[in-house]
Amino acid sequence: MATAAEHVIDVIFGRWRSQILAAGTELGVYDRLDRAAPRRAPELAAELGLDPTLLYRLLRAQAAIGLLAEDAAGGFVLTESGDLLRAGHPQSLAAMARLEEGPQHYALWKHLPAMVADGRQNAFLREFGHMAFDHTRADGDYAERFDQAMSSYSGAQAAQVLGALQGTDISDVRVFCDVAGGQGYMACALLEAYPHLSGIVLDLPDVVADPEALWAYRLGLEGRCRYVGGDMFKEVPQADAYGLKMILHDWNDEECVAILETIRRGAAGPARVFIMEHIVPGPETPHFAKLFDVHMMCWGSGQERTEAEYAELLRRAGWRMVAGHAAPGAVMGVIEGACD
Numbered sequence: 454m455a456t457a458a459e460h461v462i463d464v465i466f467g468r469w470r471s472q473i474l475a476a477g478t479e480l481g482v483y484d485r486l487d488r489a490a491p492r493r494a495p496e497l498a499a500e501l502g503l504d505p506t507l508l509y510r511l512l513r514a515q516a517a518i519g520l521l522a523e524d525a526a527g528g529f530v531l532t533e534s535g536d537l538l539r540a541g542h543p544q545s546l547a548a549m550a551r552l553e554e555g556p557q558h559y560a561l562w563k564h565l566p567a568m569v570a571d572g573r574q575n576a577f578l579r580e581f582g583h584m585a586f587d588h589t590r591a592d593g594d595y596a597e598r599f600d601q602a603m604s605s606y607s608g609a610q611a612a613q614v615l616g617a618l619q620g621t622d623i624s625d626v627r628v629f630c631d632v633a634g635g636q637g638y639m640a641c642a643l644l645e646a647y648p649h650l651s652g653i654v655l656d657l658p659d660v661v662a663d664p665e666a667l668w669a670y671r672l673g674l675e676g677r678c679r680y681v682g683g684d685m686f687k688e689v690p691q692a693d694a695y696g697l698k699m700i701l702h703d704w705n706d707e708e709c710v711a712i713l714e715t716i717r718r719g720a721a722g723p724a725r726v727f728i729m730e731h732i733v734p735g736p737e738t739p740h741f742a743k744l745f746d747v748h749m750m751c752w753g754s755g756q757e758r759t760e761a762e763y764a765e766l767l768r769r770a771g772w773r774m775v776a777g778h779a780a781p782g783a784v785m786g787v788i789e790g791a792c793d
């Protein structure tokens with residue numbers, strides 16, 4: 454059991470660990486290693502065009518935090534955790550590291566004390582002069598980091614969402630529309646799990662412009678899934694059920710009500726909505742949602758919410774809350790709403 458001082462020291466230096474991890478993704482280090490054959494710093498440095506002495510010290514630190522293992526001859530292999538940072542791993546988290554520890558998101562955090570002091574939630578504006586989705590249009594590097602990170606994180610999240618929905622009957626849903634569904638990872642996971650479904654992915658025109666980046670094409674599901682470029686504040690395609698994964702947390706309450714109202718209008722009849730988010734639990738439970746909420750404070754106008762807060766947003770937009778679903782031990786949950 455850590456002492457109080459050890460606990461505080463560990464938290465103070467937490468950023469060092471995430472930056473040491475992320476330097477490996479930026480430099481392509483994990484992609485040059487595997488689980489079995491040790492490789493030494495000079496050889497890796499020559500391949501990657503890096504300084505061998507400083508690279509050795511970085512690799513040694515990555516071993517100290519459990520991402521690599523070092524042998525007595527200075528050779529390094531990936532641990533099971535480090536393996537998840539290879540870009541080619543099927544559940545790779547490399548793109549999420551590149552986003553969260555990359556230059557744009559890193560720069561936001563210094564504004565946190567000032568925002569809490571003056572009550573204006575606008576770190577992106579303070580740092581870059583505009584909000585996050587405008588920044589994706591202004592900075593191609595940020596757009597690439599963001600879209601890839603969303604797909605990368607979706608692997609783990611799709612499993613949690615499918616787990617949460619296991620006891621839910623969706624046999625009457627024929628057309629599922631993932632609103633602001635990014636490159637369509639979540640929609641494709643649902644199409645694979647439920648063969649009777651067809652899918653629509655709505656997102657901003659730039660995000661769905663390049664078929665090579667879209668999961669339905671990559672997975673051979675393009676016959677069952679179409680992409681629509683549009684604006685969820687104006688119009689969504691007609692469907693029987695809608696998904697909103699990590700969308701409402703991007704926006705304030707008024708904006709969320711506007712999105713849910715647009716969906717209700719688009720449905721043009723009875724429909725269901727599945728809100729997939731990190732749901733904030735009660736005060737007695739420490740939870741990742743409570744940390745993610747502070748990231749959302751830095752990132753945009755949104756926040757993480759409790760189940761009761763989602764129920765209230767649904768009510769205000771003309772939906773009724775049906776149920777909250779969560780797989781045991783999962784950090785994400787699903788709030789189900791319906792309208793007639």
Ligand SMILES: C[S@@+](CC[C@H](N)C(=O)[O-])C[C@H]1O[C@@H](n2cnc3c(N)ncnc32)[C@H](O)[C@@H]1O
Nearest residue numbers: 603633634635656657660683684685686698699
């Ligand atoms: C946090 S990401 C989540 C993406 C996806 N649902 C996922 O979980 O991977 C937010 C998404 O909202 C999209 N978006 C932002 N504003 C939008 C709008 N007005 N209409 C449609 N999509 C929008 C962004 O392009 C981005 O793909």
